[in-house]
Amino acid sequence: MRPRIYLSRDAGSLALGADEVETAILAAGRQRGLDIEIVHTGSRGLFWLEPMIEVPTSAGRIAYGPVRATDVGAMFDAGLLDGGPHASRLGRPEEIPFLKRQTRLTFARCGIVDRLSLDDYRAHGGFRGLEQAIAIGPEATVETIVESGLRGRGGAGFPTGIKWRTVAQASAARKYIVCNADEGDSGTFADRMIMEGDPFVLIEGMTIAGLAVGADKGFVYIRSEYPHAIDVLARAIAIARRANCLGKGVLGSRYDFDLEIRVGAGAYVCGEETSLLESIEGKRGVVRAKPPLPAHKGLFGLPTAVNNLVSLASVPVILADGAAAYRDLGLGRSRGTMPIQLAGNVRHRGLFEAAFGMTLGELVDDIGAGTASGRPIRAVQVGGPLGAYFPRALFDTPFDYEAFAARNGLIGHGGVVVFDDTVDMARQARFAMEFCAIESCGKCTPCRIGSTRGVEVIDRILRGEKRAENHALLTDLCETMRLGSLCALGGFVPYPVTSSLTYFPEDFGLPAPFASAAD
Amino acid sequence: MPEFEVWNEQRGNEVIAAFVQEEGAALPMLHALQQTFGYIPRAAVPMVASALNVSRAEVHGIVSFYHDFREAPPGTHVLKLCRAEACQSMGGDAIATAAIAELQIGWSETTPDGRITLEPVFCLGLCACAPAAMLDDKVVGALDTARLSALLENVRQA
Numbered sequence: 001m002r003p004r005i006y007l008s009r010d011a012g013s014l015a016l017g018a019d020e021v022e023t024a025i026l027a028a029g030r031q032r033g034l035d036i037e038i039v040h041t042g043s044r045g046l047f048w049l050e051p052m053i054e055v056p057t058s059a060g061r062i063a064y065g066p067v068r069a070t071d072v073g074a075m076f077d078a079g080l081l082d083g084g085p086h087a088s089r090l091g092r093p094e095e096i097p098f099l100k101r102q103t104r105l106t107f108a109r110c111g112i113v114d115r116l117s118l119d120d121y122r123a124h125g126g127f128r129g130l131e132q133a134i135a136i137g138p139e140a141t142v143e144t145i146v147e148s149g150l151r152g153r154g155g156a157g158f159p160t161g162i163k164w165r166t167v168a169q170a171s172a173a174r175k176y177i178v179c180n181a182d183e184g185d186s187g188t189f190a191d192r193m194i195m196e197g198d199p200f201v202l203i204e205g206m207t208i209a210g211l212a213v214g215a216d217k218g219f220v221y222i223r224s225e226y227p228h229a230i231d232v233l234a235r236a237i238a239i240a241r242r243a244n245c246l247g248k249g250v251l252g253s254r255y256d257f258d259l260e261i262r263v264g265a266g267a268y269v270c271g272e273e274t275s276l277l278e279s280i281e282g283k284r285g286v287v288r289a290k291p292p293l294p295a296h297k298g299l300f301g302l303p304t305a306v307n308n309l310v311s312l313a314s315v316p317v318i319l320a321d322g323a324a325a326y327r328d329l330g331l332g333r334s335r336g337t338m339p340i341q342l343a344g345n346v347r348h349r350g351l352f353e354a355a356f357g358m359t360l361g362e363l364v365d366d367i368g369a370g371t372a373s374g375r376p377i378r379a380v381q382v383g384g385p386l387g388a389y390f391p392r393a394l395f396d397t398p399f400d401y402e403a404f405a406a407r408n409g410l411i412g413h414g415g416v417v418v419f420d421d422t423v424d425m426a427r428q429a430r431f432a433m434e435f436c437a438i439e440s441c442g443k444c445t446p447c448r449i450g451s452t453r454g455v456e457v458i459d460r461i462l463r464g465e466k467r468a469e470n471h472a473l474l475t476d477l478c479e480t481m482r483l484g485s486l487c488a489l490g491g492f493v494p495y496p497v498t499s500s501l502t503y504f505p506e507d508f509g510l511p512a513p514f515a516s517a518a519d
Numbered sequence: 520m521p522e523f524e525v526w527n528e529q530r531g532n533e534v535i536a537a538f539v540q541e542e543g544a545a546l547p548m549l550h551a552l553q554q555t556f557g558y559i560p561r562a563a564v565p566m567v568a569s570a571l572n573v574s575r576a577e578v579h580g581i582v583s584f585y586h587d588f589r590e591a592p593p594g595t596h597v598l599k600l601c602r603a604e605a606c607q608s609m610g611g612d613a614i615a616t617a618a619i620a621e622l623q624i625g626w627s628e629t630t631p632d633g634r635i636t637l638e639p640v641f642c643l644g645l646c647a648c649a650p651a652a653m654l655d656d657k658v659v660g661a662l663d664t665a666r667l668s669a670l671l672e673n674v675r676q677a
Contacts, residue, residue: 012644012647014657014658015645015648015660016661047647047648048647184641184642186603186604186605186606186642187646188644188646189645189646189647192644225642225643225644225653227656263546263547264585264587265550265585265588266586266587267584267586268641280546281543282543282544283543284584300542300543341646341647343605343646343647343649344604344646345608345649349647385603417608417646423608428604431604435603435641441584
């Protein structure tokens with residue numbers, strides 16, 4: 001048997017030099033007369049250890065990372081293929097605390113399997129969910145998802161099963177499944193990791209969704225900033241079609257389902273579901289007023305289940321292991337697991353899938369091990385560019401839809417971006433408004449005009465012009481945008497702005513009610 | 520490094536014709552035009568409009584709505600620097616300042632020698648490898664000013 005090395009070709013690994021490591025491994029093998037088989041996986045999600053490689057040994061896989069191309073020769077000399085010693089040797093990956101403390105359901109295979117091997121997918125539990133759905137039929141499939149408590153992982157948190165039930169009950173000549181893979185929030189990369197590391201789980205999840213609601217066609221809307229994900233998923237779809245996992249009578253059943261990829265074009269607002277539908281239809285990504293709900297009148301005016309990629313990728317394991325196993329995890333109304341993405345200035349950067357309920361402090365201080373720069377954490381933005389900035393005083397907030405909402409924040413798609421004490425929060429607030437002005441679709445006035453006025457008002461505060469009056473004006477503007485905008489872009493951009501004002505007023509030159517007397 | 524064709528109507532028609540039958544063909548069609556020519560040539564707009572049976576204004580609206588679509592050819596190389604929060608937290612602004620100083624151009628501009636176009640991007644999904652960039656189709660993470668200079672130097676010499 002050819003000696004085998006597992007190597008992640010996740011875009012994050014590539015950005016850190018995985019290609020160079022692969023070239024070095026193949027060259028080192030040739031020099032030693034070894035025909036090395038490189039298995040391309042996704043990433044385990046421990047990006048501070050990427051590029052990471054793994055070798056199979058009698059004691060299980062042994063991981064190394066971060067591996068530098070220049071170290072590879074010496075690693076071979078030290079017995080890399082038998083798990084030999086090296087400064088970058090990490091031991092068994094499952095024992096690394098960052099991985100060991102996770103509950104990997106949605107990401108169970110990511111970083112482990114050959115991402116484009118259906119055999120590997122099946123050997124690691126793939127298609128058990130779809131087989132179950134075929135066995136129990138559409139209605140029981142929908143009810144399983146309802147019972148599991150799964151809610152939209154894009155951030156809105158709407159119960160996935162209820163949405164499916166609505167689409168299933170709609171009668172129409174044609175229905176659609178649309179996967180929202182327009183993962184535009186800074187600090188998030190879970191969708192990308194699934195598409196690049198375990199694409200078949202998305203295909204399986206969408207097929208189950210199609211079966212459940214009576215749709216035979218699905219679209220995956222992927223942002224253009226993800227060329228690697230588009231490439232891997234396109235290849236996976238072709239492989240699945242050849243193996244009858246997509247197409248007429250999937251897996252030999254009576255259900256038909258096929259998938260098409262649509263590529264976005266750099267508009268953040270297209271992550272909003274109705275804007276996304278407009279974009280697939282070939283129009284400007286302008287938000288639609290609701291109702292009608294997409295479940296009634298969605299893509300091309302037909303009933304459509306629009307689900308986040310992580311929601312869809314979580315469906316197979318729920319069907320395979322049962323609703324109860326999923327529902328038993330979590331906190332309050334947030335059931336199951338959430339892939340939390342620790343990003344930005346944090347030492348242990350990566351994807352951490354865990355049951356809902358860990359506190360923000362545990363996540364950034366304990367799991368994330370503080371900042372990458374070694375300086376104190378000053379603020380954490382949760383939920384992307386529309387998420388609130390939380391100071392340390394709020395680190396006891398549990399990761400849960402309702403708990404974050406109660407503190408005027410949101411969990412969004414699970415992105416957690418850490419900032420150290422060099423951050424200027426007035427600048428972050430200004431950026432939030434500026435970003436909204438750039439990305440607004442222009443349909444509603446509070447978002448289109450309010451975002452530009454917001455930048456101007458913040459600039460006036462920073463120039464010291466009538467600070468108190470302009471502070472009041474900005475607060476009022478934020479309230480208008482929050483209540484008056486048509487979608488979450490204008491409606492949520494007040495979160496980063498007002499949280500910055502509330503918790504970090506000193507950065508705006510405003511009185512600091514939260515600062516201690518010693519400051 | 521992507522190789523683009525010079526605009527010609529016949530080739531434009533071929534590219535457009537390949538998508539006419541698709542549901543919601545506009546974006547795939549415009550992406551294909553940009554992949555072929557590097558931008559959406561003004562002359563292609565009425566052709567797309569006629570193929571989709573919509574007005575020229577509508578097509579112009581689509582082209583101008585989406586940040587990806589360029590209305591002029593890019594430089595030989597395109598450097599996209601991530602400007603979003605995760606990269607900001609790791610010093611992305613300093614990288615951007617350094618790139619602007621080194622290239623002496625602004626955002627979405629091309630160096631006078633036509634070699635490099637500098638574009639902002641709001642998130643490459645490389646938020647755990649920040650600051651991040653994309654040079655043509657190569658992703659780069661953990662960028663610092665020294666690595667940025669080395670990348671730009673490579674491109675200048677290539």
